[in-house]
Amino acid sequence: xxxxxxxxxxxxxxxxxxxxxxxxxxxxxxxxxxxxxxxxxxxxxxxxxxxxxxxxxxxxxxxxxxxxxxxxxxxxxxxxxxxxxxxxxxxxxxxxxxxxxxxxxxxxxxxxxxxxxxxxxxxxxxxxxxxxxxxxxxxxxxxxxxxxxxxxxxxxxxx
Numbered sequence: 001x002x003x004x005x006x007x008x009x010x011x012x013x014x015x016x017x018x019x020x021x022x023x024x025x026x027x028x029x030x031x032x033x034x035x036x037x038x039x040x041x042x043x044x045x046x047x048x049x050x051x052x053x054x055x056x057x058x059x060x061x062x063x064x065x066x067x068x069x070x071x072x073x074x075x076x077x078x079x080x081x082x083x084x085x086x087x088x089x090x091x092x093x094x095x096x097x098x099x100x101x102x103x104x105x106x107x108x109x110x111x112x113x114x115x116x117x118x119x120x121x122x123x124x125x126x127x128x129x130x131x132x133x134x135x136x137x138x139x140x141x142x143x144x145x146x147x148x149x150x151x152x153x154x155x156x157x158x159x
Contacts, residue, residue: 006089015086025087032080036149038073042066043145050130050138060127067116074109097154104148111141 009015018025046066049059085092092098115121115138120131 002093003090006093009086009089012086014083018083018087025084028080028083032077032084035073035076035078035080036152039070039077040073040145040149042069042073044142046070047138047142047145050124051135051142052130058127059124059130063124067112070112074105078105092155095155095158097151097158101148101151101155104144104151108141108144108148111137111144115141 018028043066045054046063048054049057049062115134118133120134124130124134
């Protein structure tokens, strides 16, 4: 079943276009990196602030902005990543680094969703102090997203 899906993906017009036009692949890959840069570039400063660094910066001011930038980066990275995956789906699906990256993306996303549903997050947005749960979630977030970044780089070296 998965083999059929992978064959279909690899024969899709998008995958064929990416294979035939190296410039298109390069632009898509660069766009994927841009998405990752938005994600990590926004989430790490926010996580650090939630962990107690840069106390002069008001969390209530930066949290909504940085979390939206991170979410936009994640969506861009996922969309472009799916397109890149279509070029060699069977190879990626068998790659431990790719599978690790996917697991970390899911874990990081679930952590962010869980955090945004807590009263601690609402308190932060209202200018109240950062709770231990929010601090712990931020530390976990930083670890997960940095690990996902490393796993992404590992993909190219484990093929």
